[in-house]
Amino acid sequence: DAGITQSPRHKVTETGTPVTLRCHQTENHRYMYWYRQDPGHGLRLIHYSYGVKDTDKGEVSDGYSVSRSKTEDFLLTLESATSSQTSVYFCAIGDVKDTQYFGPGTRLTVL
Amino acid sequence: DQQVKQNSPSLSVQEGRISILNCDYTNSMFDYFLWYKKYPAEGPTFLISISSIKDKNEDGRFTVFLNKSAKHLSLHIVPSQPGDSAVYFCAVYGTSYGKLTFGQGTILTVHP
Numbered sequence: 679d680a681g682i683t684q685s686p687r688h689k690v691t692e693t694g695t696p697v698t699l700r701c702h703q704t705e706n707h708r709y710m711y712w713y714r715q716d717p718g719h720g721l722r723l724i725h726y727s728y729g730v731k732d733t734d735k736g737e738v739s740d741g742y743s744v745s746r747s748k749t750e751d752f753l754l755t756l757e758s759a760t761s762s763q764t765s766v767y768f769c770a771i772g773d774v775k776d777t778q779y780f781g782p783g784t785r786l787t788v789l
Numbered sequence: 790d791q792q793v794k795q796n797s798p799s800l801s802v803q804e805g806r807i808s809i810l811n812c813d814y815t816n817s818m819f820d821y822f823l824w825y826k827k828y829p830a831e832g833p834t835f836l837i838s839i840s841s842i843k844d845k846n847e848d849g850r851f852t853v854f855l856n857k858s859a860k861h862l863s864l865h866i867v868p869s870q871p872g873d874s875a876v877y878f879c880a881v882y883g884t885s886y887g888k889l890t891f892g893q894g895t896i897l898t899v900h901p
Contacts, residue, residue: 713891720795720878721833721891736888768832777823778889780832 681705684769684781692789697756699784701769703749710752711770711778712736712744721768727752759788792816793881795892802899808866810895812879815860821882822855823889824864826875833878837864869899 681704691697701710711726713736723736725744733744741763743755756763766785770778794813802808810824820841825833839846839853839862846853852865862879879892 718798718893720793720893721880723888723890726888770832777835777838780825780834782832783830 682769682771682779682781684767684784686784687782688785690787690789691759693760694758697759697786697788699754699767699769699786701752701754701771701781703752703771705771705779706749707771707773707779708749709772709774709778710746711772712742712752712754713768713770714738714765715768715783716765724754724767759786761788764788791893793879793890793892795877795879795895797895798893799896799898802869802897804871804899804901805868808864808869808873808897808899810864810866810877810879810897812862812864812892813860814862814881816881816883817857817860818885819881819883822853822862823880823882824851824853825878825880825891827878827894828875836877866897869897871899871901873897874899 683702685700712724713721722738724742727733727746745753764787766783768783769781772778792815823838824836826836827833837848837851837853839855844855854863876894878894880889
């Protein structure tokens with residue numbers, strides 16, 4: 679295991695409410711990523727971080743924001759959740775960009 | 790604009806036979822090609838990779854083939870085992886992009 683946890687593992691929320699997902703690593707890896715997995719789309723990158731306070735957008739970043747105030751934590755926030763954001767969210771970490779280790783995932787349902 | 794495509798959503802194979810999973814990509818600038826395996830309710834795990842300067846990489850029962858002229862990547866599993874039943878994602882990495890791009894995934898089912 680790459681020492682990566684996600685919380686919560688499951689969450690049900692209502693449209694319009696804010697939601698924050700947490701990714702925590704104990705490996706001191708430089709890079710951290712947030713993906714979402716949806717049927718027919720595979721894994722799509724939402725945001726990523728290449729260091730504390732250094733983040734950038736991925737291919738599906740609209741409606742999401744991230745923060746990384748410590749090396750070990752990477753937060754994903756949905757400011758106002760929508761039903762289209764119902765998905766399984768995976769955090770990943772790595773020291774080189776081409777090899778990533780994934781967390782167990784968070785299943786988010788927006789009603 | 791999908792840069793990586795896995796055109797077979799699912800594949801069913803008998804135990805002991807070969808499983809061949811395919812992946813096509815559009816950009817010749819990719820440097821590394823990877824396969825990830827994912828079981829239900831777990832995160833994807835890295836399986837095997839190949840760099841663009843090679844055409845084959847083998848690791849036990851798993852072999853990845855790269856055909857750069859056809860922009861085609863394949864994963865061979867021989868012999869297939871029921872424990873190989875999972876979703877397999879191919880992924881590509883380009884130094885100029887700095888990110889992994891994943892295919893849609895193929896569900897492999899290996900029947901005893």
